[in-house]
Structures are given as structure tokens and as C-alpha cells.
Amino acid sequence: xxxxxxxxxxxxxxxxxxxxxxxxxxxxxxxxxxxxxxxxxxxxxxxxxxxxxxxxxxxxxxxxxxxxxxxxxxxxxxxxxxxxxxxxxxxxxxxxxxxxxxxxxxxxxxxxxxxxxxxxxxxxxxxxxxxxxxxxxxxxxxxxxxxxxxxxxxxxxxxxxxxxxxxxxxxxxxxxxxxxxxxxxxxxxxxxxxxxxxxxxxxxxxxxxxxxxxxxxxxxxxxxxxxxxxxxxxxxxxxxxxxxxxxxxxxxxxxxxxxxxxxxxxxxxxxxxxxxxxxxxxx
Amino acid sequence: xxxxxxxxxxxxxxxxxxxxxxxxxxxxxxxxxxxxxxxxxxxxxxxxxxxxxxxxxxxxxxxxxxxxxxxxxxxxxxxxxxxxxxxxxxxxxxxxxxxxxxxxxxxxxxxxxxxxxxxxxxxxxxxxxxxxxxxxxxxxxxxxxxxxxxxxxxxxxxxxxxxxxxxxxxxxxxxxxxxxxxxxxxxxxxxxxxxxxxxxxxxxxxxxxxxxxxxxxxxxxxxxxxxxxxxxxxxxx
Numbered sequence: 022x023x024x025x026x027x028x029x030x031x032x033x034x035x036x037x038x039x040x041x042x043x044x045x046x047x048x049x050x051x052x053x054x055x056x057x058x059x060x061x062x063x064x065x066x067x068x069x070x071x072x073x074x075x076x077x078x079x080x081x082x083x084x085x086x087x088x089x090x091x092x093x094x095x096x097x098x099x100x101x102x103x104x105x106x107x108x109x110x111x112x113x114x115x116x117x118x119x120x121x122x123x124x125x126x127x128x129x130x131x132x133x134x135x136x137x138x139x140x141x142x143x144x145x146x147x148x149x150x151x152x153x154x155x156x157x158x159x160x161x162x163x164x165x166x167x168x169x170x171x172x173x174x175x176x177x178x179x180x181x182x183x184x185x186x187x188x189x190x191x192x193x194x195x196x197x198x199x200x201x202x203x204x205x206x207x208x209x210x211x212x213x214x215x216x217x218x219x220x221x222x223x224x225x226x227x228x229x230x231x232x233x234x235x236x237x238x239x240x241x242x243x244x245x246x247x248x249x250x251x252x253x254x255x256x257x258x259x260x261x262x263x264x265x266x267x268x269x270x271x272x273x274x275x276x277x278x279x280x281x282x283x284x285x286x287x288x289x290x291x292x293x294x295x296x297x298x299x300x301x302x303x304x
Numbered sequence: 305x306x307x308x309x310x311x312x313x314x315x316x317x318x319x320x321x322x323x324x325x326x327x328x329x330x331x332x333x334x335x336x337x338x339x340x341x342x343x344x345x346x347x348x349x350x351x352x353x354x355x356x357x358x359x360x361x362x363x364x365x366x367x368x369x370x371x372x373x374x375x376x377x378x379x380x381x382x383x384x385x386x387x388x389x390x391x392x393x394x395x396x397x398x399x400x401x402x403x404x405x406x407x408x409x410x411x412x413x414x415x416x417x418x419x420x421x422x423x424x425x426x427x428x429x430x431x432x433x434x435x436x437x438x439x440x441x442x443x444x445x446x447x448x449x450x451x452x453x454x455x456x457x458x459x460x461x462x463x464x465x466x467x468x469x470x471x472x473x474x475x476x477x478x479x480x481x482x483x484x485x486x487x488x489x490x491x492x493x494x495x496x497x498x499x500x501x502x503x504x505x506x507x508x509x510x511x512x513x514x515x516x517x518x519x520x521x522x523x524x525x526x527x528x529x530x531x532x533x534x535x536x537x538x539x540x541x
Binding site: 029 | 503
């Protein structure tokens with residue numbers, strides 16, 4: 022082995038990543054060649070200093086560990102499994118079908134006689150009616166469920182010191198921030214001149230999707246406005262609800278759902294809706 | 305909307321009665337039971353739906369909590385390694401933290417696809433890719449493509465072993481020189497000397513052909529010596 026070969030393989034030799042035969046050849050060369058031996062010794066000393074703690078090993082700060090652990094748990098809500106729930110609740114009704122058949126077959130045939138055909142028809146008829154009615158049963162439950170979710174979100178936002186992700190009274194700061202994180206562009210207006218200053222915005226999770234929450238202040242009270250795209254053709258719908266002392270006001274404008282939740286009076290909330298609509302219309 | 309349910313029951317009963325009186329009493333009962341809840345009580349059916357949704361959420365939350373726990377068990381021990389690599393690559397504490405956090409979230413999203421045993425190498429691969437994305441976005445000047453020629457023209461023999469040996473214990477000098485190296489060289493030195501990874505692991509993380517790890521390490525060390533020599537020259541002047 023000549024010096025050039027030895028120099029080329031020296032790093033692998035030092036790292037113990039060469040095969041035994043090549044190792045021996047290099048060892049022999051280093052014994053015989055003083056220049057290469059010196060170069061090797063120098064390099065090894067340098068590497069030992071690096072590996073021996075001379076250069077800093079940047080350990081993760083405790084703050085980062087907490088941040089990651091909490092973001093992993095926040096991340097749960099964004100995962101797709103949640104959206105399967107709405108579909109599964111329908112299955113609750115459909116799943117009954119095979120059992121119907123089992124009961125039919127398990128019943129002695131002499132009971133059925135000629136009426137058997139009529140019974141089958143009746144069951145199918147009943148099932149058709151039932152499957153038509155099933156969504157109607159679900160609807161009120163879904164609305165109630167959404168209202169519960171809205172209030173929970175509102176309360177949580179006040180409780181957990183997590184009112185806003187982006188705290189700014191400047192709509193031109195809040196809007197781009199939200200736009201970048203959502204698949205729709207929510208309307209953001211500052212209503213400070215009308216007595217409802219904008220505090221900021223944040224992301225939330227409602228009705229099986231990511232939604233924008235805008236936070237406004239009314240004197241000492243906070244108003245959370247949750248917005249997300251509505252089904253087309255629902256524009257003009259409005260709804261008011263009072264639950265657990267909270268006012269909920271719902272309206273649909275330009276195919277966007279708005280749900281305002283607050284502990285302010287109903288009149289205040291209606292006034293808020295009016296100025297909000299006026300201002301968004303102007304924009 | 306709620307009022308309509310009694311109608312439905314009436315329809316069902318009418319339909320059943322159309323079978324004839326004889327079988328009505330016998331069959332009406334099982335027909336009701338089949339729906340799994342009392343069809344006459346709307347409240348209870350709404351409750352059942354709500355309860356089913358609630359139960360489903362509970363199960364999902366439990367399953368996901370379990371998934372998070374098993375992810376944390378596998379991956380949290382490597383946070384120091386992840387942070388160290390990110391900090392060396394980005395040379396900025398804030399960026400390093402952001403990158404490590406993003407890498408963890410990315411890792412969590414694809415955790416179901418991770419079946420390997422080397423969690424550290426897997427995480428470091430993600431940290432490295434995330435770091436480079438940020439470096440490229442910031443158009444960091446240290447992603448030089450020209451260093452190959454530089455190293456070849458300014459041959460490594462210009463640094464005498466005696467000089468290197470003389471300063472091989474000057475930690476401050478070495479740290480400064482290492483910080484100046486191009487990202488590719490900082491990365492490979494960190495992986496080899498601070499993490500003590502094998503050539504095979506380094507090849508996986510830095511996406512190199514296994515045969516080129518040694519030559520890149522050699523070039524990184526040569527460049528480090530060159531930078532050291534340059535600093536020694538400056539100090540002596």
C-alpha cells in the first residue's frame with residue numbers, strides 16, 4: 022500500500038469501518054511510513070477532542086419537551102379518525118337489518134303461513150319509512166351536539182388561557198394568518214369603532230372540521246365567532262339559542278356559517294351580528 | 305320535526321295490521337325490539353344516538369391516547385439528538401426548536417408506518433430534511449454547491465500534521481471552525497462524532513450512497529483542519 026491509498030482510507034480506518042484485511046495493510050503502512058503516521062496521529066487527536074466534549078452537544082431544553090408533548094395531544098383533534106363519527110352514527114340504524122332476517126328465519130314457518138309474504142313486505146315497508154325518518158331523528162341531536170361543542174369551545178378558550186393563537190386587533194394580521202391555515206378565507210373585520218374590538222383569532226375544531234374562531238370583546242365580555250363554510254343554499258338561515266346562560270347566534274352569509282357564542286345579552290349579540298354583517302358586506 | 309315520530313309508528317302499526325289480525329299480536333312485539341330501542345320514545349332514541357357518538361369519541365380518545373403514549377415512549381428519548389442536530393445545522397436556537405417540534409409532529413403522523421427498530425436514525429432523518437427545507441427557504445448561503453472544487457484545489461496537505469496536533473486540544477478554536485463549515489460537513493461530523501453513528505446509519509440519515517460516507521467524512525475533516533489552520537494563522541498575526 023502506498024501513501025496515497027493509505028491517506029484515502031485513513032478515515033475509514035480510524036472509524037473502524039474497514040474490513041480486517043485492509044485494516045492490517047494500513048497498520049503495516051503506518052508502522053513503516055512516518056509521514057502518514059504523523060498525519061494519522063494528528064487527525065485522531067483532533068477527532069478525539071471533538072468527540073470528547075470539546076464542541077457543545079446542544080441538549081433539548083425542558084420547555085421544548087413540554088411544547089412537543091402538548092402539541093402531540095393537540096394534534097389528536099386534527100386527525101382524520103374524528104370525522105368517521107358522523108358516518109358511524111348512521112350505521113347504528115342500518116346494522117339492524119341482518120338481525121331482522123335472523124328473526125324471520127328463526128320463527129316457525131307455520132306461524133307465517135300465507136301471511137309470510139305480507140310480513141316481509143310490511144317489514145321492508147317499515148324499514149323504508151324508518152330509514153327515511155332516521156336522519157330526522159339525528160338532526161335535532163346533531164344541532165344540540167353542535168351547540169354543546171360551541172359552548173365547550175367558548176368556555177375552554179376563556180379558561181385555558183388560549184383565547185387567541187394570533188393576538189392582534191389588526192384584521193390585516195389576523196386574516197392572512199388564518200388564511201394560511203385553513204382551506205377557506207374567513208371574513209375578518211375589526212369592529213372597535215362599534216364597541217366590539219377585535220382581539221385576535223385562533224383555530225378550533227368543531228363539527229368534524231377545522232374552523233376559524235374570531236375573538237371580539239364587548240366591555241368585559243368576550244364573543245367567540247366560529248366560522249366555516251356552509252352547505253350551499255343555506256344562506257339566510259338564522260338561529261338563536263340560549264343554553265347554560267350562554268347566548269348562541271347562528272347565521273349563514275355567502276355560504277359561510279357563523280356561530281357567535283357569548284355571555285353578553287341577546288340584544289348585544291344581535292347588535293354585534295348587525296355591525297359584523299354591515300362591515301363584511303362593505304369589504 | 306319531533307312531532308313526526310308518532311306518525312311513523314302509526315304507519316308501522318298500519319303496515320303490520322295489514323298482514324291480518326291473526327298474526328298481529330304474535331309479530332308486533334319482535335318487530336319493535338328489532339330496532340334496538342323503544343321506537344315510541346323519541347327522546348330515548350336521540351339519547352341513544354348521542355350516547356353512541358359520545359362512546360365512540362371516548363373509545364377513539366383512548367385509542368389515540370394510547371398511540372401518543374407509545375410514540376412518546378419510542379421517540380422522546382431522542383429529543384436531545386434531534387435538537388443537537390437541528391441546532392448545529394441551523395445555528396439558531398429558535399429555528400432549531402421549531403424544526404424539532406415540526407419533525408416530531410411529522411414523525412407522529414407517519415408513526416404507523418414506522419416498523420424499524422432505530423427510532424433515533426428515523427427521527428434524525430426527519431429532523432435533517434425539515435432543517436434543510438428551512439435552510440433552503442431562508443436561502444442560507446452555507447448550502448454551497450461549490451465546496452467540492454474548493455476542497456480539491458486547496459489540497460489538504462497544506463495543513464501540516466504538526467500544526468493540527470499542536471492545536472488539537474483547543475476546544476474553542478475547533479468549535480468556531482466547525483461552526484463555519486458548510487452544512488453538509490457540520491452534519492456529518494455531528495452524526496459521526498457527537499452521535500457516534502455508524503457509516504450505514506449516516507448513509508440512511510444523510511441520504512448518501514453507503515460508499516460515499518467515508519469520502520465525505522474525509523473531506524469534512526480536511527476542511528475542518530484547513531479552517532483551523534486559517535484561524536491559527538490569524539491568531540498568530
